[in-house]
Amino acid sequence: MALSALEKRSALITGITGQDGFYLAELLLSKGYRVFGLLRGQNNPKAAALARDLPELQLVSGDLLDASSMIRAMTIAEPDEVYNLGAVSFVPHSFTNPRLVADVNGGGVLNTLEAIRFYQDLSGRQVRFYQASTSEMFGKVQDSIQSEKTLLWPRSPYGVAKAYGHHLTINYRESYGLHASSGILFNHESPRRGLEFVTRKVAHGVARISLGLQDTIALGNLDTQRDWGFAGDYVEAMYLMLQQDQGDDFVIATGETHSIAELLDAAFSVIGVSDWSPLVGLDPRYARPAEVDVLIGDASKANSVLGWKPKVSFLELVEMMVKYDIERQRSAA
Structure with missing residues (x-):
């Protein structure tokens, strides 16, 4: 109020x-x-x-x-x-x-x-x-x-x-x-997250791939898990x-908690892609010197x-971000 x-x-x-x-x-x-x-x-x-x-x-x-x-x-x-x-x-x-x-x-x-x-x-x-x-x-x-x-x-x-x-x-x-x-x-x-963060990087990359503006997404450790x-x-x-x-x-x-691989599953499913492996590459430049493997919080x-x-929810969040970037890329074209 x-x-x-x-x-x-x-x-x-x-x-x-x-x-x-x-x-x-x-x-x-x-x-x-x-x-x-x-x-x-x-x-x-x-x-x-x-x-x-x-x-x-x-x-x-x-x-x-x-x-x-x-x-x-x-x-x-x-x-x-x-x-x-x-x-x-x-x-x-x-x-x-x-x-x-x-x-x-x-x-x-x-x-x-x-x-x-x-x-x-x-x-x-x-x-x-x-x-x-x-x-x-x-x-x-x-x-x-x-x-x-x-x-x-x-x-x-x-x-x-x-x-x-x-x-x-x-x-x-x-x-x-x-x-x-x-x-x-x-x-x-x-959708307001910076492009350097993995969630927005994935959403942005998936949107561009769906519009034929990008071929692949380069990421680091796909097994890292986060509470998003x-x-x-x-x-x-x-x-x-x-x-x-x-x-x-x-x-x-x-x-x-969800892994980056699960993030990719959710993001690519928004554009109807079930096998994203040919579209994602691993780049050692994105690995941290000391990794945090799993985080999950107790908010009781x-x-x-x-x-x-x-x-x-996680799936609603990912869908929101991918759809935002699709519309954003279309309007910029």
Whole structure:
């Protein structure tokens, strides 16, 4: 339900140009929030698309690596809620750029938390904080199904940096009484996912193959298994976390795991292809130095405390993505 003018709350979202930022901004705007998106750089190429697709969104300049700019963003947005979705999110990139990933995904959390503390002291307002943690923190999994109690054993610089940000969030909650929550989100996808991610790469490739624009798709390990859900469902869980009386940590997942081979089965079935083996090639360039073989989440706490459950199934998600890319390629032709 939309808020009245007197009740209107304000939210600041970092990572506004990513799929989660877009879906979350849509959700909060539909609920009557004033929504501010943190945008890095004066000439960001995605600013025009945001202005077109989310005209009610207000953009504010800032950089997770610059603590002073984060404080400035707080004073402009005057947020009741801050959602830190900003990150270098492509895991393989973290092996070649570990310092940047550590600074953004770890140090950026610290800068945001400190900016919130400063703003609270300055304004006397209480701010609720959401940190986008990740299932990649589990890495070399210590439990067959991962929950909030599973030991973290990250297998990439990305996972290590996210684990730092995750523990910082807990520390600020315990040390300063900050209403701070971490969403340990398992893989969540959508048509808005970047082309570098395997789900979108497959959907995009299948769409182009169906239209005769591409011959094959090159991938890495087809046996890797992930718990894949729909990003639009997952941002609802983020919102619900900040509506609780106290901050906490929640695994957000479907509880199902599928291999990349199963992803290919589902994607090619949308265009009526049952044997995709001649259309998919293996390329060692896409293998990680340390692989995370299987991830599957236990979201029972989110279900019982938040009342959250995923709505879109794996097959519905894949079909949505393939059909989106088919229409997109047709319209571009």
